[in-house]
Ligand SMILES: Nc1ncnc2c1ncn2[C@@H]1O[C@H](COP(=O)(O)OP(=O)(O)OP(=O)(O)O)[C@@H](O)[C@H]1O
């Protein structure tokens with residue numbers, strides 16, 4: 001498995017990206033899937049002219065793959081907390097950009113599922129899973145990609161960086177190296 005990751009990592013073409021564009025791209029790519037699961041999506045980006053956000057250098061394909069893994073997890077855990085017949089608007093997902101809270105710009109993915117039962121050190125271990133059908137490689141892969149591009153995967157401390165009461169589940173930050 002590590003061999004094939006090495007291959008993928010070598011193939012990534014590195015170029016400049018604005019995380020706000022990435023957030024909107026991710027939302028677009030996942031909108032049908034999320035609405036099929038009755039998940040309400042919020043994209044929170046600051047496009048005001050004073051908001052300066054240096055572009056980050058990373059291979060887009062790899063990062064999109066990482067984000068997809070986070071969304072996969074949110075979809076599963078949202079459905080596990082909120083039953084099919086729950087009130088409309090019960091399942092919520094946030095994609096946000098945070099330019100200031102970390103050592104580099106960050107893409108935040110947060111949900112209002114049950115939240116993490118474990119710390120990230122455990123959850124990113126290969127084959128660590130609490131899903132009945134899980135393999136436990138999703139977060140391992142995300143963590144590996146972020147480290148490889150010089151960034152990191154972090155849990156958001158929502159006491160320090162409040163996202164809003166409606167996102168009381170899992171909250172992860174993909175922190176990118178400064179451009
Ligand atoms: N959004 C989330 N909410 C709550 N717990 C989560 C969330 N995302 C991940 N976890 C926890 O972290 C564990 C590891 O996640 P990971 O994506 O690595 O594996 P998996 O989803 O269980 O299986 P796989 O991704 O290989 O199909 C999960 O089983 C779950 O316990």
Ligand SMILES: [Mg+2]
Nearest residue numbers: 072073138139
């Ligand atoms: Mg997963």
